[in-house]
Amino acid sequence: NAGVTQTPKFRVLKTGQSMTLLCAQDMNHEYMYWYRQDPGMGLRLIHYSVGEGTTAKGEVPDGYNVSRLKKQNFLLGLESAAPSQTSVYFCASSLSYGYTFGSGTRLTVV
Amino acid sequence: GQSLEQPSEVTAVEGAIVQINCTYQTSGFYGLSWYQQHDGGAPTFLSYNALDGLEETGRFSSFLSRSDSYGYLLLQELQMKDSASYFCAVASGSARQLTFGSGTQLTVLP
Numbered sequence: 001n002a003g004v005t006q007t008p009k010f011r012v013l014k015t016g017q018s019m020t021l022l023c024a025q026d027m028n029h030e031y032m033y034w035y036r037q038d039p040g041m042g043l044r045l046i047h048y049s050v051g052e053g054t055t056a057k058g059e060v061p062d063g064y065n066v067s068r069l070k071k072q073n074f075l076l077g078l079e080s081a082a083p084s085q086t087s088v089y090f091c092a093s094s095l096s097y098g099y100t101f102g103s104g105t106r107l108t109v110v
Numbered sequence: 111g112q113s114l115e116q117p118s119e120v121t122a123v124e125g126a127i128v129q130i131n132c133t134y135q136t137s138g139f140y141g142l143s144w145y146q147q148h149d150g151g152a153p154t155f156l157s158y159n160a161l162d163g164l165e166e167t168g169r170f171s172s173f174l175s176r177s178d179s180y181g182y183l184l185l186q187e188l189q190m191k192d193s194a195s196y197f198c199a200v201a202s203g204s205a206r207q208l209t210f211g212s213g214t215q216l217t218v219l220p
Contacts, residue, residue: 090153
């Protein structure tokens, strides 16, 4: 039982480059979320989805886009990376109130 | 919007009991959750309180008072492995999306 899988685990980008972070869950959860976590801070919600084909903005959506074409996958895109987007990105899924998190993607933008 | 306050650091000795408090301001409140995160790891779900009162799960208990917008996590019989960050989070919105506090770093001393 894999749970929530995030790829890649680490990435270094140059300012202005683009990339896509992939999140896959095998628990048939309806809800999926993308959070970022900066040192000494809690997790901040970037975007979320309440089901296949739906997305919505969270607390800090600027500079990011998302897509949920299949129920099990939730993609987070950075179109033009900036140093302020250096962070650890966590994907999560849930059926109701308990989230299952992936292991995170550590992204550095230089 | 939502805001949460919790202490930034707590230190206790092995075998002791520690309480981590959380106060919140939110609209559309569904419940209060607690998550544990070890350094470099993913947050893991500990508990969820939707109604007032105490919920017990092994050595961990969580309490909620909706009228006071207050909750706490109680950890008993502390072990070294309990050294971690603990986050409270309020659930609100269409996807019961979580807004996290900044976290409490718990250090358990031998």
